[in-house]
Amino acid sequence: MTKYQFKLVDSLEKVMPARSPEELSELSLKGYLGERISFQLAYTCENDDLGHSGTKFCIQLESPLKPHLHLRKVGLVPCAYPCHGSVDSDYLTTEPGLYPDVLLPSSEKEEFKAIPKQWRAIWIDVDGDIVDIEAGTYPISLRINDLSGERIQEKQLTVSILQEKLPKQELMHTEWFHGDCLADYYQVPVFSEEHWDILSRFMKSASRCGVNMLLTPVFTPPLDTAKGGERTTIQLVDVKVEEGEYSFSFDKLKRWIALCRSCGIRYLEISHLFSQWGAIAAPKVMAKVEGKERKLFSWDTPAVGGEYTRFLHVFLPELKRFLKEEGILEDTFFHISDEPKEEDMDSFHAAVESVKDLLQDCKVMDALSSFAIYRRGDVKKPVVSVNHIEPFVEAKVQNLWAYYCTGQAVEVPNRFIAMPSSRNRILGVLCYVYRLEGFLHWGFNFYNSEKSREHIDPFKVTDAGEAFPSGDPFLVYPGKEGLPYESLRLVVLQEAMADLRVLQMAEQKLGRDKVMAGIERLAGEKISFKNYPRDKRFFYQLRTFLQESLEG
Template identity: 45%
Template sequence: MQDVIVFETRSLHSLVKVFSDEELRAESYTRSSVLRGETFNFQVAYRAPALTKPIHVSVTSTLQAVITLREVGLAPSELPCQRRHDDNVLRVTPGLYPDPLYPIVRDRGIVGIHYQWRSIWVTVEVDEETPAEEYSLDVQFATVTGERLGGECFQLDVLPAVLPPQTLIHTEWFHADCLANYYEVEVFSEAHWALIDKYMQTAVRHGMNMVLTPHFTPPLDTQVGGERPTVQLVDVRKEQDGTYEFGFNRLVRWIELCERVGIRYFEFSHLFTQWGAKHAPKIVAEEQGEVHRIFGWETDATGEAYKSFLCQYLPKLTALLQERGLENQCYFHISDEPLLEHMPWYRSASELMQAYLGDFPIIDALTNVEYYEQGLVKGPIPANDHIEPFLNRKVPELWTYYCCVQYQQVSNRFFNMPSARNRVIGVQLYKFQIAGFLHWGYNFWNTQYSLQAIDPFRVTDAGRSFPSGDAFLVYPGEEGPVESIRMEVFYEGLQDLRALQLLESLVGRDRVLALIEEGLTEPLSFSRYPSDAEWLLGLRERVNQAITFASESTKRGESHES
């Protein structure tokens, strides 16, 4: 290998993944446009001629107050992808992948390692009141003595239009027990509540406006016969005559915290076990002065005991939600990912819940359209590789999701996938007018089936079970969440969706769809789309310019009429 003789830098777009063990092939990217109210990301890659530390990184710009610099860290992956992967991946070998975004501590700076390309992630949170003009962002690298090593200048054109609010309902399943486990705090202690607050704020800043609400401990990714730590928001007391009393103080605190940080929708955790709806979730109650589990894997979901419990509980819960004016913001789950052979149990559970939930929507991730056709779930959430039958039946307010098994052709966000494959979901959600997006792993820091907790900085594949990048979007930092490339890029996709909706409001849906598919050899779908980042970035630039032109034309028309 030829020695690097100078400190090198290169400005890159956010969809490049910079690997430390390969040559940087991506071309320089030095300018872009952004709408007001939008978060914009780019990178500055660097390579030092020798071990160099500390290196100070700074940015000079009139936008300086809204710019954040972070270091792109490397995360290990033993299982980067499934065996039968497609060709739209960066690599398939275990190793170190760029993903966590570490805050840069000014006094410590960063380190340059000889021969290794590394990257600085630059985030610009453009305010809605930011003047529309072109801004220079000068990112510089210097030694501790102030000697300049190198740098890059990026031109960002802030356009006059304001990005509209997000209409998509978006949930990444929030695992409160994983917070308590990792930080070693008592569940629902003040320390736990403070962590919940921080992690929810980060989620909201990245487009999550719905949260999985554990009225009872969610029966998700739990080994049959096993259990996860109790994170039950509702107090239950069982009387000697078989009736129940319910306390909602913690649930109310949860709701108020969510509303304060910007969560608008609540999805109440599943009332029947995953993959079959055959059992009750773990529910603890006070009985004769002692708190113990009263329902769980030993409970027959179709039995009279659990039916009696739900018949008493659901009316009390829905009354509370209606008193707080939340009847249009709450969703319920029966059982996650049921198969066709589970239909008898799911049918029984569905009939019971529909009898007591009235107009409250019931949503569930599933594959088989028969559950919708037979009226067992009015809000099906098919995976993006099984969505076609639901689109063909024109299911209203249709949602979608993906997880570890969606790795052929469709969008997903594993470590080893190009970031364009992550971001393209925004255009797809727009074209097919998808109402909601669900993912199961905001912060799942366990092995599969929750057999043990893991250190997410060392184990990124749920104990060699799910491809790295599937189980969580955030890492547990000392002071709170450490965000990831995948989280930032997915949010860029959500902003693309909002920009397309804005353009539609100005020129009509047909013109927007024509713009999206201009030059494509086949219509864009969930499984067919251009895989290169340049197409996606180019489309977004064309959308931005079309928004600017249409907005100016509208203003001229209004001025003329007046």
């Protein structure tokens, strides 16, 4: 005889296999027009006959919102490297294991299997693209039946669609998009029609979750690549060399821009012009030289003072002219080299100087953690790691950007699989508090090992080959037939972006001072990237305050 147990839980609960999850305190969820609303059905069972009796069930959804409801199964993924050696107390676990992350396509037709003495979950979304429904409160019933059709249990809750529509996201948000990794995983030629179709699906997934800027590989990005190594060539600009003269075709880049626009991506982020970790070399550039395909520049090409400098002085004016014709130059950002350190400053400064006149009328930004380096003036628009941002704030650096990655593992927010979802979701509130212009992360879909020494299967390896805490390299999984499978971390990141938009909407009515006072009152203190609420109830209290303020 099988005994089932079911619980309705919120989207911030990670249903760990060995822990009983916390039930929804109120069976009522709220969201604005244009906002995706998510919750989960957690389940487990007990039986005593070695699993021979049935432990499968089906779900039947009943609701006026049914056309807008979507089911997905929360899949467990390996978390072999949950954290670095330095941690704080705000981790769900520091033990390796199988933990919830990937959201697998499902439907009411599926037979779900309960595993004795393990908790699993089904993820349910109310579609955020609802445009043809009136504001109001709608019931949702989850009727749980065994395979014979007999009712096991029924769960009910309500969802309120609020009158206001979420305003447009103003924050510039890039999660580095690795098109080469998609070609590698699906084993399709780069920029084949199959590849373009896959790129489109993954761009739409990124855009849906608040990404509005895309890393654009005019040449293969010199990122996460071992010195002397290579990533799969992905180059949107075709280069020809005839009698020592350069010429360019931007046809692929034109198609990329059109695809970005159709997917809701506004901004371009041109791949870095110089190698990572010191700006000592050129990126890999392929060209047809007197009709034959060859590698024009790479690790053995000095960054400055040689042929690559001459190349850039021909290429960048042509690229800018093309981007201006496409009407996107004003929304395009350039990079020199990622995260310069003190020991890199001679080569980094030389790289900056080599293109300074060419990019003087463009937006140029780079990740940077050192305020002392910033003061030297080579980086005009710093993208600052969140654990080093305070000196930049104190100096009143305008239009500030922030990022986090593998190194931001203690005190500050992040989104590793082993972290609670509240530590992911707080990003939206902090972007508002700090008035950030943009946010950057390096891993939307990085499916290589560290430094791209080999390709990995992200369903089996979530840590880039024991290099980074599980979940850091990607937010989305490469599903069957070129379909992106979201992680629950990606959906929570979208919720963070929705929080930011609601805060900005409230500011328009109340003024910033009242909104900030409300945040600090609910948090019980002035919050910062190192000091913020850890209890997920903060987000529900904040939304209640904002809703009441908007309706008052």
